[in-house]
Amino acid sequence: MQFLVIATDYDGTLAHDGKVDPPTLAAIERLKQSGRKLILVTGRHLPDLREIFPKLDLFDRVIVENGGVLYRPESREEKVLCEPPPDNFVVALEQKRIPFSLGRAVVATWMPHEEAVLNTIRELGLELQVTFNKGAVMVLPSGVNKGSGLKAAVDELGISLHNVVSIGDAENDHAFLGISECAVAVSNALPALKERADFVTAGARGEGVRELVEHTIKDDLHEVTARMVRHSFSLGERINDNSQQIRVRPFEGSILVTGPSGSGKSTAVSGILEQLIDQSYQFCLLDPEGDYEDFKGTLSFGTVSDRPDPKALLRALKSTQQSIVVNLLGVPVKDRPGYFSELLPHIQDLRSRTARPHWLVIDEAHHLLPSSWTPINTTVPQVLESTILITVHPDHVAKAALNLVDVVVAIGHSPMQSLRSFATAIQVQEPQGSEVEIKTGEALVWFRKNASNPIHIKATRSSGERRRHLRNYAAGELSFEQSFYFRGPESKLNLRAQNLNIFVQLADGIDDSTWMHHLQRGDYSHWFREIIKDDDLAQIVAKVEQDKHTSARESRRKVKEAIESRYTAPA
Numbered sequence: 001m002q003f004l005v006i007a008t009d010y011d012g013t014l015a016h017d018g019k020v021d022p023p024t025l026a027a028i029e030r031l032k033q034s035g036r037k038l039i040l041v042t043g044r045h046l047p048d049l050r051e052i053f054p055k056l057d058l059f060d061r062v063i064v065e066n067g068g069v070l071y072r073p074e075s076r077e078e079k080v081l082c083e084p085p086p087d088n089f090v091v092a093l094e095q096k097r098i099p100f101s102l103g104r105a106v107v108a109t110w111m112p113h114e115e116a117v118l119n120t121i122r123e124l125g126l127e128l129q130v131t132f133n134k135g136a137v138m139v140l141p142s143g144v145n146k147g148s149g150l151k152a153a154v155d156e157l158g159i160s161l162h163n164v165v166s167i168g169d170a171e172n173d174h175a176f177l178g179i180s181e182c183a184v185a186v187s188n189a190l191p192a193l194k195e196r197a198d199f200v201t202a203g204a205r206g207e208g209v210r211e212l213v214e215h216t217i218k219d220d221l222h223e224v225t226a227r228m229v230r231h232s233f234s235l236g237e238r239i240n241d242n243s244q245q246i247r248v249r250p251f252e253g254s255i256l257v258t259g260p261s262g263s264g265k266s267t268a269v270s271g272i273l274e275q276l277i278d279q280s281y282q283f284c285l286l287d288p289e290g291d292y293e294d295f296k297g298t299l300s301f302g303t304v305s306d307r308p309d310p311k312a313l314l315r316a317l318k319s320t321q322q323s324i325v326v327n328l329l330g331v332p333v334k335d336r337p338g339y340f341s342e343l344l345p346h347i348q349d350l351r352s353r354t355a356r357p358h359w360l361v362i363d364e365a366h367h368l369l370p371s372s373w374t375p376i377n378t379t380v381p382q383v384l385e386s387t388i389l390i391t392v393h394p395d396h397v398a399k400a401a402l403n404l405v406d407v408v409v410a411i412g413h414s415p416m417q418s419l420r421s422f423a424t425a426i427q428v429q430e431p432q433g434s435e436v437e438i439k440t441g442e443a444l445v446w447f448r449k450n451a452s453n454p455i456h457i458k459a460t461r462s463s464g465e466r467r468r469h470l471r472n473y474a475a476g477e478l479s480f481e482q483s484f485y486f487r488g489p490e491s492k493l494n495l496r497a498q499n500l501n502i503f504v505q506l507a508d509g510i511d512d513s514t515w516m517h518h519l520q521r522g523d524y525s526h527w528f529r530e531i532i533k534d535d536d537l538a539q540i541v542a543k544v545e546q547d548k549h550t551s552a553r554e555s556r557r558k559v560k561e562a563i564e565s566r567y568t569a570p571a
Helices: 020-033 046-052 087-095 113-124 145-156 171-178 189-197 205-219 265-278 310-316 331-356 380-384 415-428 470-475 500-509 512-521 523-530 535-546 552-568
Strands: 003-008 037-043 061-064 069-073 077-080 107-110 128-134 136-140 163-168 180-184 235-236 241-248 255-258 281-288 299-300 323-327 361-363 387-391 403-409 443-447 455-457 484-486 496-499
Touching: 003 145, 003 205, 003 380, 020 037, 020 205, 020 403, 037 145, 046 061, 046 069, 046 552, 061 145, 061 403, 069 145, 087 113, 107 523, 113 128, 113 136, 113 281, 128 323, 136 299, 145 163, 145 171, 145 255, 163 171, 163 205, 171 180, 171 189, 171 361, 180 189, 189 443, 235 443, 241 552, 255 265, 255 415, 265 281, 265 323, 265 455, 299 310, 361 500, 484 500, 484 512, 484 523, 496 500, 500 552, 512 523, 535 552
Parallel strands: 003 037, 003 163, 037 061, 163 180, 255 387, 255 403, 281 323, 281 361, 299 323, 361 387
Antiparallel strands: 061 069, 069 077, 107 136, 128 136, 235 241, 235 455, 403 443, 443 455, 484 496
């Protein structure tokens, strides 16, 4: 369920001539029964609202005085969200005999007194703003409006604005409709509000609210959001047509990013994550290799030596806009799938209550969600909705996760082969087209449920280069596939180096024949380039490998010094 909250204006939207009719009351009661929450957002004063509408207990939060005061119906508590009206302003209005009503936060009058009010604000040098609501004129501190009031309400409820649909009719409703994921205008709304709305109801006032409620209960507004593009993010530009961005709507489905090691998967994913952060979508990223630690705009849990604390990261996710990175380098490789399986039900519980985190990002998905994985109950696959899976081997990922994928991004050499591997894994028709050669920074994108051909794009890159954390490679634990193996010319050995410290230790202890076998084959520089992804180190070591006159002892010394100078020297 994406839309957990409906926020509605009162006059001209929920109510007609100040009254809410019985069918509309019945509709919002049905909405409450669906497990959703209701927020009322109005310019009225609370005493006036209580008198005219005694059913405030239907709402989880009520914002009155145009964003100035928050009311909690369950406890009947009030919270003023701004400074009270300045005394000298109130006195000046009285002296000028301008009629007004005084609230705890707002000073309200009506046309044609707006010019006199503005002159008074200028004369006194006050930082106040004037907001119009058809014939009403409301004065509040700068920055206080229905939008700021709605944000205060959803923050208290622990719900993101990306899970809110708002409905209104007048000028002062722009502020809270604009910050909601979905903005709805009733048919009697002002033309300017209709133009900015994602959806305009066929009915007016309460009938329009009832229409919105029915759409929400029926399919969680799927028919409406399928047409929305303002919250979409870009996967990249179509090759030979830079003006066409290939975009994906949040909550539309899961994404698979696949390709060989070192092909640029994490770079492409970083470009997506930056857009999610910019739009305040929350994500939780499972990071087995420490590639995303300290990613800008996130909190990172776990280090090369410390196991991430599940309780701490779940506490962080309570903040609606805080994205997190779960660094699994401190968890032994064999234990990482188990750690993830233990964390998954907690993520599922959070998503069922708050619809957050909006995205779950799983790097090395073939390891954390192997093909042998099966959900422990029928509800667990729901937690894998809106997931970004990153893997070298799509055919090794659990089918329960792959079945939810709508968009496949294939990077590196043989991208069509990667797409076909995915199609085979979930037993769907393969995409059409021959193998293509793509350059660094490019990808093929396949919207598999649309039966479209793959699209050749230049992938969206992150605004800043992601810094790989060198010391993670020094002391962490790489996966079995990424480790270096000293085997020797006759494959008599099978000594695994799962990080650079162990590589140096094994290099000191192996026999000369084994050392020279890998040196002459260029295995060391290849590992540094493709797995450690350190081109500079790879170039240094490649020169040692190419020196036909170097001895085992001398080449060991040079390779060891190159590693220690960059990775394992004291910090």
